[in-house]
Amino acid sequence: MLAGFDAVAAMGDGASDAGKAWVFVRRFVEGWAAPLEDRDGVSREALGAAGVPLPQVLGEMYRLIGRRDDLTRRQDFLLRPGECHWDETGEVLIFRRENQSCAHWGIRRDDLRRADPPVVYQTGPTDRAWLPFLDRVSLAAVEMVLSESLFGTKHILNAGDLTADVLAGVLTRLRPLPFPEYPMWAGETVSPVRWYAAPGLLVRIDGPAPRAWLWAAGQREGDLGLVSGVLPGYW
Template sequence: MTGAFDAAEALDCGMSDRELAWAFIRGFAAAWGEPLAEVDGTPAAELARAEARLGCSLPAALREVHTLLGARFDLIGNQDPLLPPAEMFVHDEYGGVLVFRSENQGCAFWGVRLRDLDQDDPPVFVQAQHGWVRFLDRVSLACVELVLSEALFGGGGRLYNACELPADLLGAVPERFQRVALPDYPMWTGPEDFPVRWFSAPGQLLRQDGLGVHSWLHVRGRTRADLEAILATVPGQWALGYTESLDAEPLPF
């Protein structure tokens, strides 16, 4: 069925290991774009060259996500991209951090501490405006978040909208949509945007940044009809207004 994939439902059993994270990404890619293929991965030789240049081994989870979808820029490169192996670098703060993702204007970086590189799926930290802070407990979780966030801003923005939530609408999203099983995590812009939480319905993605006076809701529909349904459900002051027509056919990711 068109738009039937529901992120919250797909993660209902959680992500107790990274194989479940990769399975979710495969299902999400097939439902919202094109199924992943072998050619969508980064070649092993490219990863090996990066390790030689960096002077350290990549954690297993980081190697696996590049092998799975390192060339699928629709999934990893719309806003704050997963860095290609040749662009990964070591940030010398915080005892050394291997940076694997960057905010699109270089305002923030995501990475793994060098002292954690012996772990297969180590914790991820983000360089926020107030310093390096813990982002998510595992690289695999951070990659699921990356794919969801990049999907949010995909499709040239045609199926995206946002609004600032007044106090009387803060509860509207959890009341009307299902929470996606990602832990609360910080937004790099600052503590006023904590926590970040995801919600969904079939064909619909919602990200709520913060619970206070600066709470923002970012939404994406797989189709125009999906987006219109979100806008009708949450009566906010939408930044881009309402779409003028419904389109039941999914647009390119």
């Protein structure tokens, strides 16, 4: 962990392709938690025994972080390669699920041959429609690492129903990550999801004011003061 780690600087001009996404993941993990090691990835043998066709970029993700549970399985769960499976229609390959199985993430069969295919998600009963999540698997991997790291951080606060004025006050203290907005699986009222950061601080905001929900994680307890100082009430 690097005190005062700046996720915005680490992401640079964005995760515009899979290669840049993996560079950011390495930088982020080294700065926010502990550097990646070879043992943190899934073996080629395990990938080969998955039993379903995994796109190359999904295999790259597993090879990089597939065994780092702090990055992949704290809140929601990246499936092990052998757990990846088709949905009931046989048209979507599922590779991640929400912790109570309220949502699933996957890749459409027709997209599996693409270099970095789009990811879709489904909520509620398994017969519901699949909806667009993020345009590339590598982006979904970055989102997963950010979210799992956020919820796994020791120093964290959350605040809901933020008014436009309060939200504006928070945002003046942060910089946006160069990462696209995307839907929160729980619904339109808590969408879109947006990411921000400051040195030592990582912030996720779900939905718009006046019902916006904020999650903030600090490397040290004092880092949270940058956000908590402008929130109403005691934090």
